[in-house]
Amino acid sequence: MAIRTENLKMAGKLVVVITAMSAFGYALGPLYKHICEVTGINILSLSERQVPGGGSAGADVKVNTQVDTSRTITVEFDANARGPWEFKPAVNSVQVHPGELATVMYEFRNVQDHRMSAQAIPSYAPHQAAAHFNKLECFCFQQYTLEPGEKKQWPVAFVIDPKLSKDVKTITLSYTFFEVGGKTPAAPTAALAGRAEPRS
Template sequence: MASDLTRRLNGRMFGKLAVIAVMMFGFGYALVPMYKKICELTGINVLSAKDGLTDGIGNTQVDMSRTITVEFDANSHGPWRFRPTVSSLKVHPGEMTQVTYEVVNTQARSVDAQAIPSYAPQQAAAYFKKVECFCFKQQTLLPNEAKQMPVVFFIDPKLPRDVTTITLSYTFFEVAAPGKKAV
């Protein structure tokens, strides 16, 4: 009698553990889309599918009737100093603008690094058109080297009128070169 009760209890426990294991797998599977959605909602590290060269820049008309404040931010994960040379600019939609970020490698060794952009508000990413950007490719910094890295951009005049400020933030971090391990 006790062995039947033990078997039944063991069977229930096995069932509960199996359900928990399936739920854990499902949560792990859903984690990536959930993370992307949370980042999209909060505007953190949002990468635009069009974060590359703009398709056919064409003849953009400058909208002189409004001004957008573009704020520049820099975050670094590595042994260097990284900052924009200006903290903000006022631009007209459609106006081609260039800003510069400065990076200084403070180490006695070369490093390969990459910049990842993010935008706030997130919806502005679709209207922020970069023509030239240091974020398009990895940067190699020689020991104690200082670099001025340009970003040439314009704001699409189709940007919704309620957006008056855009923050462009770059996170600069070391990447491992092929066959090397990042420190």
């Protein structure tokens, strides 16, 4: 009888814990939204031109006031493959406003006959853009293992800080992808030397 009583008490406690966890999970979305509104952090809000299909996000979606629509910056994407594999951006360039969230995909395929682990090293031109190029998501943050012939796509989500000098109108983001375990290459600064000066 004592064991049954203890089991019932334990079951009751588990029901309370599960109910509390479910309520907390359900409240996370509204809570996160409220925190963003209070703190003014709103970089993930969609403007009308970011909505898939080009339509409006609706009247209840707030416009991101941190976006400087008076400026447009061209971001060019470069990929350097230091080995027998395929590595390239899905697009060569995009145009963004400072403060605007943008996402670009990079494609990678292991064309070797063995498994490989690899990682990317990013670099920027002009050099001063690095401090203002904020990556929210990037495959360069970790190593990846790919099987022979395996193909992957990885996103780079970024926001350019509006504090970037107004003289900078073009930024080149370059990645060098190398196999882990071999010699780590230097960032491709030499390849970008001709593009180091801001364009007018």
